[in-house]
Amino acid sequence: MATITDVSKRAGVSRSTVSRVVADNGYVSEEKRQAILKAITELGYRPNTMARGLRSNRSNIIGGVVVNVSSPFYAQMVGGTQVACRAAGKSLLVTSGHAEIEAESRAIIELLDRACDGLILYLENPIRADVLDILRKSGVPVVTIGGDDCPVARAHIAIDNFTGAREAMRHLLALGHRRIAHLSGGLIYRDSRERLRGIEAALGEYGMTLSDIRVEYGEFEERFGFAGTETLLGSGEDFTAIFAGDDDIAAGALLALKRHGRRVPEDVSLIGFDDNFHARHLTPALTTVRQPVGEAGQLAANLLLQLLAGEKLEHTEITVPTQLVLRESVAQPRLTEVMKETA
Amino acid sequence: MATITDVSKRAGVSRSTVSRVVADNGYVSEEKRQAILKAITELGYRPNTMARGLRSNRSNIIGGVVVNVSSPFYAQMVGGTQVACRAAGKSLLVTSGHAEIEAESRAIIELLDRACDGLILYLENPIRADVLDILRKSGVPVVTIGGDDCPVARAHIAIDNFTGAREAMRHLLALGHRRIAHLSGGLIYRDSRERLRGIEAALGEYGMTLSDIRVEYGEFEERFGFAGTETLLGSGEDFTAIFAGDDDIAAGALLALKRHGRRVPEDVSLIGFDDNFHARHLTPALTTVRQPVGEAGQLAANLLLQLLAGEKLEHTEITVPTQLVLRESVAQPRLTEVMKETA
């Protein structure tokens, strides 16, 4: 492996001059510049990343810590970040925290030790206090995307759960649905809480409150969608629509509805959230709220790149819009239902 | 940030001794060892990754280049690798090549420049000759997973496309299907070629050859599944089963079949490959061949870790088994069809 010294000898100059050419700063005569460039290509010289990093304490790496790299949702998000990073000539080093605070903490510290230039956190859990402290001391700019509030974050990308859920709920209400059930992903998640607030807002427009609908709490998993729907069906209460906390829950709900002979959307309308890969492959195709996942990841990267370029963004928050995607799983409630309601 | 010198001063020893304690090699008296450990925790000392890497030319990083990180398939694979790497205390630095040879080449060189200890390649394209050369010179151990042959790879993880496709085809044949169509992902992919050979083998057992079935070639995309099926339906030829090159193609095929009023599996049986996230969410749930994607990723990491530990594996190849997953999209051909065939 050729070093800067090899290049300098071959070009008959000092290492300093080579460094100036490589970094493209300072004064270098055109004549020597050409000789150096020639030597560089001839030797196939590529600067040693470690040496450079040691001296400058920068690595050209952007670090990312993500709840779970295997999940299609986060994979897409990270994919968006990757695109933006590559375009800016940065590497993206992503570590998965497996939704465990301990693993997430270690991952953050690891990345910091790798002298990464900036950090993007795709987490749901809040960050441990001691890690927060190390993060603060390091001065490394942090951008968070989704999830909980993070005091050290210089910028945050939020997905507009509120408006998305409100639109979805409005859609059901406008069609005439009143007996509605919501399968929430659980109050520990900010996403769930914001979606509930959106639901509440839509209900308010129709003179209703959260207590006028049935809410079940669980996890963002298909299993809960199934079990929650069975509970609903078993309770004897009648409902004409289910608003699932996300598309996984919706998939489970659909399964349970089918198993109990309820047709979707004729008997029960079903609406999801996320617009996952499988949403449009369900039968009926799922009406849902699309989150611009990849774009959010890209946006996070761009914000971080701005911070690295020295722009002063203090506690910037960007909310990316969601979009209601109409497919086949929602219809008007059956006339008899509507009559029952208005009676 | 505390350095090794800070620790040595606080503990009243030399840097060498601290280094010995941190690396846990060489002779150190118990007394000094304790003092040093105390100083380390008090100062919150963590060794500088760059300095260490510069000196030792190792980084504790395992590099990965993957066709496309956003795809659920590769995300799961990388996820498996992550788990294994973390367990071994290694970081995994993954870069996406976006299925472009140029980008993939740059990604490999980048990782090499980061002094990664080993490389795992999840690629479909063959590697460019000049990159192959750099790779060889670097001496960094390489493990490939899926995709094309790679002469520098010290180990390779292959997915058993042959057996998987043969089993799937056997399944159709055993049920009585004879008029079968195959929607292949295209001969440029090794996966497709191997699956075709498996299909051929199964046909051979029934005294048939590839020319006895209809084969359409396209890309591993839903779009092709739809278009290919429309072509088949438009050709007037009758068929009782479609073997799709993967689950995405199957999803497209299903859509086209439904649109043309063909029932699955009553009129046409459909079988896929991969067992993607959406396979079991299709209606009918898709019978398909499961690839142990995560396990394959994990296996690749473990092989690489063995190589790093100094074990001599020259051109090891491990084939991971596939498994036929029976769901609802395959049935016996209709009796009239069978009679037509035997007539």
Next chain:
DNA sequence: TCCCTGTGTGAGATCGATCCCAGAAACGAA
């Protein structure tokens, strides 16, 4: 007593780049 082996410790070179600074050369302006 002398030598040898096994412990224990620190000095100092080294990895490869960056970057400050001194100084030379060239060129104008006074």
Next chain:
DNA sequence: TTCGTTTCTGGGATCGATCTCACACAGGGA
């Protein structure tokens, strides 16, 4: 001519760890 600038170049310290080597000392055998 004599100063200043501006342009151009190289020397050498520096980043923080690793690792070889020299040396000191203890204990045991000849």
